[in-house]
Structures are given as C-alpha cells and as structure tokens.
Amino acid sequence: MAMETEIRNLLDCHVVGSDGQPIGKVGQVYLNDRTGEPEWVTVRTGFFGMKQTFVPLANARRSGEEIRVPFDREMIKGAPNIDVNGRLALEEEADLYRYYGMQPSGIPQQRSGEPRTRGPFTGERFAEQERGVPGEPLGERGVPGEPFGGLADERDIDMTMSEERLRIGKESRETGRVRLHKYVETEHVTERIPLSHEELVIEREPISDGETATPLEIREEERQMILHEERPIVGKETRPVERVRIHKRDVRHEEIVEGQVRRERLEIDEEGITRAEGEGLPPER
Template identity: 75%
Template sequence: MQTEIRNLLDCHVVGADGQSIGKVGQVYLNDGTGEPEWVTVRTGFFGMKQTFVPLMNARRSGEEIRVPFDKEMIRGAPNIDVDGRLSLNEEADLYRYYGMQPADIPRQRGGETRTRGPITGEGQRAGLAGDMRGDLADDRDIDITRSEEQLHIGKESRETGRVRLHKYVETENVTQKVPLSHEEVVIEREPIRDGEMAGVEIGEDERQMILHEERAVVGKETKPVERIHIHKQDVQHEETVEGQVRRERLEIDEEGMTRDENARFDRGEDLPPER
C-alpha cells in the first residue's frame, strides 16, 4: 500500500479533455478501507493552489491519472484547506460539486471527521513550500526558469550490404562453316592422228602424281575483350525523423485576467508587464 501511495505522488493528473491539470500534491485515504480516495492537484499561480480531485472512476496509466472531469471544472472545485483532515461536510460538498453521491457518507454525522489526513512526499513538499514563501516575501519580481527539450539529430554510418566480383569460366560449343578444297584426278583421252608421232617403242612406263586436300584445323588463343570497373558513389536522400520532446509551461491565475491572456501564457509566451 505504501508503495502504491508513493507512486501516486509521482503522477500527473490529466482531465477528460486531455489537458494536463497538474502534479499530485497529497493523497487522502478512506478511514474505513485505507484506500486512496482523494488527491490534491497543484494548480494556480506557479502550482501554489491545491485542488481536491476524487479518484472514483479514475484510471491510472504509467505516471498519469486520468479523471472524468475537465480542467475548468477541477480548477473551480471548492477551496478547502489541504493541511488537515477532510470532514464529512467538506467531503460531501466536494462530491456534490463533482456530481457524485457515494452511499457511504453518513450525512447525519456532519461534523465528524471521516477521511484520514494527507500523505505527502516527505522532504520534497516541505522544501517546495519553504522556497515559495521565500520568493513571495517582499519581492516585486518573481523569476522562474522554463525549460524544454530539443531534438539533436545526428548521422551514423552502418553497413547495408557487400558487393563481390567473381570471375568464372564457362564452356560453349561453337559451330562455324569453313570452306575447304582437295585435288581430284581427271583423266582425259585424246586420239593421235597418223603421222603425228613416229618411232615409238612398246615398253613399260610409270608416272606418279601427288594429290592434296585441305583440312580444318582448330586453334585457340586468349585475348582480352572487356574491362569491368566497380566503384562506390554517395547518393543523397532525405528522411523524416520524428521524436518526442517535453517542455515546461507556465499557468498563471490572477483575478481580473482574461481568458485570452491565460491562453497566451499557456503557450509559453512572454508574461505581461507588471500592473
């Protein structure tokens, strides 16, 4: 239970309209069950005002407590002293304001204390209150620093792939027609007329003739046919980078201020001149 209560003290209250109401200041427990029943939210001038918000029907998500009331309604809640215990009358007034009617509030015991005293962040609350009192002494000017986060976008180089150049040998069958020639014997006979040749004797004789032919001869040689060159080049492109940044906002409550002035302060614009 103590851990749960301490965790509540680190939360921010968000209204039904999605607007941030403020940080939890104190936690009030139910006397009967010991469960957290109310929290106070720091609102107003630099968080000096604390407003009661019921935890009934509220939902917690991480460091946010979402309540079913909008910001304007919470800021208009009855002004009750947060330094003591809630009386039955005070708690009944709060429930009536928020339109809630729990059955466990005995109205006939109007003056009897019902809700336990507040639980605060030890040390942290006391120090904050002391700082505020010191700032509000007799000073004419109040200084406060508003901070915000900024995105710093950088670049890094990472490996996206590798290119390998590999040379291998493949075999291909090549067919080509080659014209060839060869020698053949042609026999021609021619009759001799009388008286053309005389004194020829009969005897043996032998002559030879060499015939030739062309044959296809296959030879191979290696010669370069192409040069391949690979290099890297930088290609520029744009990429949209998104991120979340937090900024501190100022909310100022002052009697007589218009709604437009409050809205301008919520946007973090300059404060108006001293009146």
C-alpha cells in the first residue's frame, strides 16, 4: 500500500523545471519493471494540457506537491513524442534517456523490443482498483525528499552534476536629454554716423565802371534757392550669423560585474570514510 500511496501522491504533483518555471501537472506514472520504483512521469503541456511529455524522475526531488526536475521547460517540451497509452519499449526509453543526456541503467541487460516499464498508472487506474478491477502489484518506494528510486545492485552509479553560470548582458537606458531652445534678446546699439547739410554762403564782388555795357533798370527782383541736409534713418535687416550643430557619440568604458553562482560538489561516503571529489581513491585491499 505504501507504493500505491506514493503513486497517488505523484499524480497530485506539479512538475517544476530547473529554472523554476512550472511545466505542468503529472498525467501518468511509469514504474521500472525490475525494481518497481517510479521511473518516469508524463507532464501535461501544450494548450489546455492536451499533450503529455515524458520526464525522468532520476535526480528529481519532490517537495510537497512539487517535483523539481533538472531540466528546463523548453527541453521538456521538445522531448520525443511517444504514445502514453502503453508500456515504454526499450528503444523508446533509450531515445528518451539519450535526449535527456542520461545513461539508462539496466537497459543492456534487456532484449531489444522488450518493455522495461510497468504502467502507465493514472488516476483512472486507481479508481478501477477501488472498484475491484485487478491491477498489477505495487512494490516499495524510496524515502520522501530523496531522489526517486531505491537501492539497486548495479556496477555503475550515475549522477548528474550541475553548476550555475553568470549570464551577463547589456541594456540601454536613458541618462539624460538635451534640448535646443533659441530666444530673442534686445540690445541697445549706439553708432556714430557722418551727416551733411547745405548752408547759404553770400559772396559780394564789386563791378567796375568799364564792365557795364548796358544800363540796367532799377526794379524789384526775387529768387529762391533750396537748401538740403542729411538726417539719420534707422532701419533693420535680419541676416544669419552662426550655425549650431549638436550630435551624440558613443563613449566606450568597462565595468567589473560580480555575482555569486552555485556549483554542485560530490562527496563520497564509503564505509564511514568521507572524501571530496578529486581526492584519491583508497588503496586496494
């Protein structure tokens, strides 16, 4: 009953990607045919959750109703499209493991074409069991909060190591604005200008007796002369005196960007002897 409870709990979970983005709700659970442990789940993706995509439970961790897997949303959505109505064939599961960059355990011991998984287990299947429809026996489960899958007598153990990397980019932001505005300024101007005017000059010249040929009649006579002068006239004209151009240019500089990233380290505990990754192996006995 413990395994049945575990599968029920998995069917109530939502899968979350390595980037923290929700992927979708668990649709079906597939068990390893040899160990009886949950090995795959399908995730409802696409519009209205109509598409179901296979996701491996290896290196996944469950917390409450969330299953966090070490793959992002885009990778899961691009997984091979496999029918979810039956068992996983050997070739299908190998394709999935190859896509996720994982080494399948126990596949070389199988014959080609032979399925490795029980299932699928769905909410409808549990409903059939409650109504008395016989189903397949369920085995034991792993410890909650630990990677799915129990102990197995394997020659090799695979574990995926991950690390975070800084993703550095550039953005353009506004630092200031420049406006050109011209205005009218009134200035008082004083200039000295030369002017001329006409004045009356009277010159008298006596006439000698010998120069008069014809006697003149004495009478009244009047003549006029017009006098002129220059006066200043102030006029204005507009003419260009200066052209102003403004342009912007790029100025290059460097800044130091710092951040913190996390990296997974491996620690091996063998019979009470703990050593970190990279330390030498103990001498053979």
